[in-house]
Amino acid sequence: MTSTVVYNGGLRTTCTHLQSGSDFETDAPVDNNGKGERFSPTDLLATSLGACMITVMGIKARSAGFDLDGIKIEVLKIMKADPRRVGGISLAFHIPDHLAGLDEKTRTILRNTGETCPVIKSLHPDLEISIDWGAWS
Secondary structure, X not given: OOEEEEEEEOOEEEEEEOXXXXXXXXXXXXXXXXXXXXXXXXXHHHHHHHHHHHHHHHHHHHHOOOOXXXXXXXXXXXXXXXXXXXXXXXXXXXXXXXXXXXXXXXXXXXXXXXXXXXXXXXXXXXXXXXXXXXXXX
């Protein structure tokens, strides 16, 4: 088993990672009867894409002898209605100066690694994904 999810009432859950014991709460978003005081389940879906991409890119960088410290990804979740669902995810990479000058081959390897991460391969093909690689474009 990977995790547990417990409904706490008030449209909130507590999610616990069983191996580590770490946990976090979710909340329904304001536009769907919640308070929006925590990540919503759909926020987690969008955010997990960014986290997965940067994690596998970090693994690739580590194997090449460097680290990706300081890279930041801004994640925008785009909701659609009828049926209510995540219709798009927009990711904007912010590359720190010390990584902006990586050679083209290395940047291409890292971009390809991110764009083939397990989460992106698990998402429905109708989901519109936009990636702005910033300094690596």
